Amino acid sequence: MEIPHPLPDPLVELIAQRFRVIGEPMRIKLLDALRDGDATVGELVDRLGASQQNVSKHLGILAQAGIVSRAKDGTYVRYGIADESIFALCEQVCGGLRQQVTELDQILTGGAA
Amino acid sequence: MEIPHPLPDPLVELIAQRFRVIGEPMRIKLLDALRDGDATVGELVDRLGASQQNVSKHLGILAQAGIVSRAKDGTYVRYGIADESIFALCEQVCGGLRQQVTELDQILTGGAA
DNA sequence: CCGAAATACAACGGAGAAGTGGTAGAGTCC
DNA sequence: GGACTCTACCACTTCTCCGTTGTATTTCGG
Numbered sequence: 001m002e003i004p005h006p007l008p009d010p011l012v013e014l015i016a017q018r019f020r021v022i023g024e025p026m027r028i029k030l031l032d033a034l035r036d037g038d039a040t041v042g043e044l045v046d047r048l049g050a051s052q053q054n055v056s057k058h059l060g061i062l063a064q065a066g067i068v069s070r071a072k073d074g075t076y077v078r079y080g081i082a083d084e085s086i087f088a089l090c091e092q093v094c095g096g097l098r099q100q101v102t103e104l105d106q107i108l109t110g111g112a113a
Numbered sequence: 114m115e116i117p118h119p120l121p122d123p124l125v126e127l128i129a130q131r132f133r134v135i136g137e138p139m140r141i142k143l144l145d146a147l148r149d150g151d152a153t154v155g156e157l158v159d160r161l162g163a164s165q166q167n168v169s170k171h172l173g174i175l176a177q178a179g180i181v182s183r184a185k186d187g188t189y190v191r192y193g194i195a196d197e198s199i200f201a202l203c204e205q206v207c208g209g210l211r212q213q214v215t216e217l218d219q220i221l222t223g224g225a226a
Numbered sequence: 227c228c229g230a231a232a233t234a235c236a237a238c239g240g241a242g243a244a245g246t247g248g249t250a251g252a253g254t255c256c
Numbered sequence: 257g258g259a260c261t262c263t264a265c266c267a268c269t270t271c272t273c274c275g276t277t278g279t280a281t282t283t284c285g286g
Contacts, residue, residue: 006145015210016138023131035118054244056264075252076263089205092205164277166277170274173234
């Protein structure tokens with residue numbers, strides 16, 4: 001679990017790439033939708049109201065990053081969450097956001113008028 | 114700590130933006146460098162070997178996101194980590210990367226020849 | 227005061243990614 | 257076997273953002 005301190009460049013690139021994959025609203029929505037369980041491309045298209053091409057492309061990116069899994073089922077393709085730790089990441093970010101909002105609130109209400 | 118399930122669009126945007134801020138090699142390096150303690154822009158420029166303008170710009174982005182803190186000290190400006198949870202995020206990502214590598218390794222060594 | 231140093235800001239060019247339209251391949255139903 | 261559906265790929269346009277160049281601003285030393 002030890003991580004080298006002067007982070008080597010390749011590792012920095014990997015980490016950055018990982019974050020960039022999740023740093024896309026459409027992909028976050030896809031992951032959130034898949035939280036209910038596996039779904040086909042068509043189902044996700046209906047749920048998110050996006051184009052089929054767009055959904056398929058983003059699912060491809062998520063699959064390539066190993067975050068979602070792909071399984072052919074006849075004509076359909078079912079996608080599912082492959083890396084559950086993604087949700088922990090999102091929750092942590094949400095926690096950070098909440099804390100910032102709280103601090104701001106304290107400054108505005110309890111601090112200098 | 115409960116997070117709404119059909120993630121509302123504004124929250125999705127916030128989360129995505131947060132991830133995009135960290136999804137930059139230069140910014141990750143800056144955060145890693147600040148792990149040793151506060152530092153001025155010039156010190157970071159020397160350590161990372163990047164241009165002053167570039168370092169300053171990325172520090173500005175990190176500061177605006179509330180991830181680093183800014184403190185003027187004469188002509189110098191000292192930056193420091195304001196949101197320690199950033200490191201937890203990186204470690205979690207590193208853990209995910211490690212697990213993927215491990216699984217790949219198992220497939221290559223123990224699986225089908 | 228005046229010059230030098232440290233930092234931030236504005237503008238520009240270029241790379242990379244997102245979204246769209248069209249289309250091809252794979253599979254099912256009649 | 258033919259038509260229809262589902263999914264992925266390709267070409268294209270647009271937009272965002274990174275890094276650089278040039279410059280303004282603030283502060284310290286003489």
